[in-house]
Amino acid sequence: AQTVTQSQPEMSVQEAETVTLSCTYDTSENNYYLFWYKQPPSRQMILVIRQEAYKQQNATENRFSVNFQKAAKSFSLKISDSQLGDTAMYFCAFINAGGTSYGKLTFGQGTILTVHP
Amino acid sequence: GAVVSQHPSWVICKSGTSVKIECRSLDFQATTMFWYRQFPKQSLMLMATSNEGSKATYEQGVEKDKFLINHASLTLSTLTVTSAHPEDSSFYICSAETEYSNQPQHFGDGTRLSIL
Numbered sequence: 054a055q056t057v058t059q060s061q062p063e064m065s066v067q068e069a070e071t072v073t074l075s076c077t078y079d080t081s082e083n084n085y086y087l088f089w090y091k092q093p094p095s096r097q098m099i100l101v102i103r104q105e106a107y108k109q110q111n112a113t114e115n116r117f118s119v120n121f122q123k124a125a126k127s128f129s130l131k132i133s134d135s136q137l138g139d140t141a142m143y144f145c146a147f148i149n150a151g152g153t154s155y156g157k158l159t160f161g162q163g164t165i166l167t168v169h170p
Numbered sequence: 171g172a173v174v175s176q177h178p179s180w181v182i183c184k185s186g187t188s189v190k191i192e193c194r195s196l197d198f199q200a201t202t203m204f205w206y207r208q209f210p211k212q213s214l215m216l217m218a219t220s221n222e223g224s225k226a227t228y229e230q231g232v233e234k235d236k237f238l239i240n241h242a243s244l245t246l247s248t249l250t251v252t253s254a255h256p257e258d259s260s261f262y263i264c265s266a267e268t269e270y271s272n273q274p275q276h277f278g279d280g281t282r283l284s285i286l
Contacts, residue, residue, distance in 0.1 A: 086274070096261060098214075098277035144213060148274055157204070158265075158275055160213045 055080045055147050059161035066135045067169050073120075074130045074164050076145030084150040087121065088158075089130045093141040101143070104128065106150070135168045142166070172198050174266045176278025184286055185256060191249045191281045193264030199244035200266035204275065205237075208261045220247040254285045 057078045066072035078087070089101040104112045104121045112119050116136075120129045132139055145161040173196040183189055193203055201222050206214040218239050219227045226239035236258075238250040247266075251258050261282050265275040 096208075096263075096280050098263065098265075100273055103272060142211070157216060157219070163211075163213045165211065 055082070055085075055149075055159045057145050057147050057159050057161040059143075059145055059164050061164045062162070063165045063167070065167045065169060066132075068135055068137060070135055071131060071133045072135055072166065074132075074143055074145075074166065076128045076130070076161055078126050078128065078145070078147050078159075078161075080126070080147065082149055086148050086150055087119075087128045088146040088148070089117070089119070089128075090144045090146060090160075091139075091141045092144065092163075093138075098144075102130070132166075137168050137170060140166060140168045172196075172266075172268055172273070172276045174264065174276045174278045176264050176281055178281060179279060180282045180284075182284045182286065183254065186253055189251045189254055189283060191251075191262055191264070191283075193247045193249070193266070193278050195245045195266040195276070198266070198268060200247075200268070201244060202267040203241060203247040204265045204267070205239060205247075205249050206263045206265070208263060208280075210261075214263060217249075251283065254283070256285045259283055259285045 059076050085106045087104045091099045091101050102112050102114045102117050116133045118131045142163045142165050144163050147159045175194045177192045203220040205217045207217050208214050216229050217232045220239045220241040222241045228234050241247040263280040264278045
């Protein structure tokens with residue numbers, strides 16, 4: 054079974070600064086996907102960024118980038134130029150890529166990020 | 171893009187009543203849907219996997235008779251909380267599985283259930 058661990062229950066950052074959220078995972082699979090989801094106070098689940106395990110290049114989406122270290126099973130999220138709208142709970146998630154169905158998403162415990170003006 | 175509609179968004183009802191929550195995939199077919207429960211400031215906890223035309227697969231510790239799941243069509247799954255009690259109050263989220271690796275699940279906006 055896969056596990057995903059987010060060791061930072063809460064983080065805070067000043068507006069316009071950079072913050073990094075940590076995530077580690079454990080799996081015996083070789084082919085999988087990793088995701089970061091954002092859940093603002095509205096509680097919608099918003100996909101922020103994804104990474105395919107077979108790709109060495111780190112994914113980037115505008116101000117969001119990841120540091121994917123496959124051997125270390127680490128998948129951190131860096132938010133640059135933080136904005137007030139980035140205030141949310143962030144979840145790291147894992148899913149297998151093999152088989153006819155992707156199956157279950159495994160979520161980490163979540164990190165509550167607060168951006169201060 | 172793929173849209174999942176969840177209804178109602180908020181429901182308040184008396185203890186002992188049953189509540190049905192609907193999850194619809196609006197512009198794609200979903201053979202598989204998932205139901206999650208979330209407590210404040212906690213992660214999403216998978217309750218069950220709903221498969222079109224067959225019985226749902228429940229996670230360990232989830233009461234099948236309390237949380238009835240029906241997935242009668244490729245675009246609709248329902249979760250019925252039977253004889254609800256205050257401890258069933260929570261935020262329930264559904265998701266629908268897609269065939270696309272860039273976003274393998276699309277989430278509904280959730281239902282806030284409050285049992286008085």
